[in-house]
Amino acid sequence: MMPENREKLRGVVWLIPLLLIVVLLFIVARPHDSYDYDGTPQQQYTHDTTSDTLERKLHPFDPNIADYRTMIEAGVERRIAVGIIRWREAGKVFRVKEDVALCYGMTDSMYFALEPYINIGDKYRIKTPANTEPTSHIDTTILLPFSLDSVGTAYLRAIGFTSRQADLVIRYRDMIGGYRTMEEFAECYAVDSAMAARLEPYIIFPERPAEPTYARPKITLPVDINSADSATLVSLRGIGSKSVVHILRYRELLGGYHSAEQLLELATVTEDNFQLFSSQIYCDSAEIKKICINFASPKELEVHPYLSNRMLRRIINHRELKGGWSTVEEMIEDDIFSEEEAARIAPYLDFGTHPE
Numbered sequence: 001m002m003p004e005n006r007e008k009l010r011g012v013v014w015l016i017p018l019l020l021i022v023v024l025l026f027i028v029a030r031p032h033d034s035y036d037y038d039g040t041p042q043q044q045y046t047h048d049t050t051s052d053t054l055e056r057k058l059h060p061f062d063p064n065i066a067d068y069r070t071m072i073e074a075g076v077e078r079r080i081a082v083g084i085i086r087w088r089e090a091g092k093v094f095r096v097k098e099d100v101a102l103c104y105g106m107t108d109s110m111y112f113a114l115e116p117y118i119n120i121g122d123k124y125r126i127k128t129p130a131n132t133e134p135t136s137h138i139d140t141t142i143l144l145p146f147s148l149d150s151v152g153t154a155y156l157r158a159i160g161f162t163s164r165q166a167d168l169v170i171r172y173r174d175m176i177g178g179y180r181t182m183e184e185f186a187e188c189y190a191v192d193s194a195m196a197a198r199l200e201p202y203i204i205f206p207e208r209p210a211e212p213t214y215a216r217p218k219i220t221l222p223v224d225i226n227s228a229d230s231a232t233l234v235s236l237r238g239i240g241s242k243s244v245v246h247i248l249r250y251r252e253l254l255g256g257y258h259s260a261e262q263l264l265e266l267a268t269v270t271e272d273n274f275q276l277f278s279s280q281i282y283c284d285s286a287e288i289k290k291i292c293i294n295f296a297s298p299k300e301l302e303v304h305p306y307l308s309n310r311m312l313r314r315i316i317n318h319r320e321l322k323g324g325w326s327t328v329e330e331m332i333e334d335d336i337f338s339e340e341e342a343a344r345i346a347p348y349l350d351f352g353t354h355p356e
Contacts, residue, residue, distance in 0.1 A: 058117045063087075063094045064124045074117065079105045093124045098162050101309070105317055108310060143202045148179040159199070164302060164309070165190035171303060176249055180205055187246075187267075189253075189305055221280050225263070226256045226287035238276025243268045253305050256288035258347035290350040293331075294324030306345045311336060326351055 058075035063084050066074065071081040083103035087094075094100055097118045101111040143159060148169075156166035168190035179185045185203065186196045219232055225247065233244045246268045251257060260281055263269045291304065293315070301312055314336045325331050328346045332339060 058114065060117045060119050062119050062121045063100055064121055076114065077105075077110070080110060080114075092163070094118075094120055095124055095157055096120065096162055101313065102162075102164060104320065106313060107317060108313070143199070145202050145204050147204045147206075148173065148185060149206065160195065161190065167299070168303065172253075175252060178206070179203075187249075222282045223280060224284045224287065225260065225281045226251065226284050236277045236280045238273045238280075243273070250305075253303065255290065255304070255348055256285075257283045258285050258288055259283060285347065288347060291348055292350045292352055294319065294351065304345075304348065306341075306348070311341070324351075 059073070061071055061074035061076065063071075066084075068081050068085060071084065072078065076084070080103060083105045084094075084100065087103055092099075097115055097120065100106065100114065100118055101108075146155070153163070153166040153170055156169055157163060161169065169188055172188040172190070173179055176184065182196070182200055182203065182205070185191060185199075186193070219235055223232055223236065225233070230244045230248060233239055233247060234241055239247070243266070246266045247263060250262075250266055254262070257263070260278055260283055264271070264274055291301065298312065298316060301307055301315060307315075314334075318334050318336060319325075322334075325334070328337070328342045328349060328351075331337050332342050337345065
């Protein structure tokens with residue numbers, strides 16, 4: 001073979017591997033669509049360098065009628081789509097956007113991303129008068145006079161409460177034996193000042209009987225505020241009959257007091273009054289009814305005054321993923337509570353491995 005031919009052959013031999021390497025690099029670097037289990041391309045993600053998060057390309061959807069495929073195509077995550085469908089299978093409907101935030105698996109960041117794309121259809125959306133737009137989840141439904149002691153959750157949802165708020169209003173009503181004044185209604189944790197002011201002109205309260213007079217029994221001081229009855233509490237210097245009612249109601253909601261200073265959280269207990277009776281009371285922590293945090297149902301959790309909507313969602317979501325916690329410090333690490341929130345709720349938590 002001629003020398004020049006050998007040189008050409010050697011050059012071709014070196015060139016072929018280089019071409020193969022270039023082709024492989026092109027194939028690896030080329031973006032590919034990934035496919036869901038049903039054969040449809042998954043939603044692509046774009047990186048947001050300002051928030052360092054991955055965001056889906058979202059599209060409008062109605063959570064009351066959209067099927068699984070439709071929600072996936074709208075950019076809803078699979079587990080959230082499943083949670084929405086399970087909510088519907090349980091016989092519930094989405095009347096306001098905030099209802100979607102209560103689905104299992106939903107986090108605050110997920111809900112805030114989805115909220116602009118949630119469309120509640122006319123069939124289930126709370127109706128508003130023509131040519132008006134609600135400014136929040138409190139709608140502008142035309143109201144008629146009604147009694148709080150006879151309405152149900154469906155009516156409360158229709159006038160602007162979310163499902164959870166409606167349940168809390170009914171539970172608080174049942175616990176106190178009915179709403180007798182606007183002040184009692186406003187004390188319910190599900191009622192904000194705007195809602196109370198909006199509904200006040202339409203609420204019919206029953207005629208209020210005269211307040212009973214309390215005989216002042218002979219008592220032994222100090223008094224345990226977790227076991228004392230109304231007659232015992234009203235006999236203490238500095239506590240009036242109105243304060244007694246609030247102290248007992250709040251005790252029931254909390255599950256008991258772990259510190260006498262918690263009474264200062266009541267609007268009817270002032271600093272001056274507290275100084276008058278604080279030396280006459282103490283708290284027996286053994287009387288506190290604790291929450292089995294690893295097994296309590298959402299309905300058991302949501303009535304506690306110290307647990308917000310945000311905390312409730314995070315407890316349910318994280319508990320499903322990891323199975324529970326052993327200490328309140330673990331819950332701080334999982335961002336369920338801040339240190340301040342944890343210190344407040346810790347006396348009410350039971351981390352037992354088995355439900356009672």
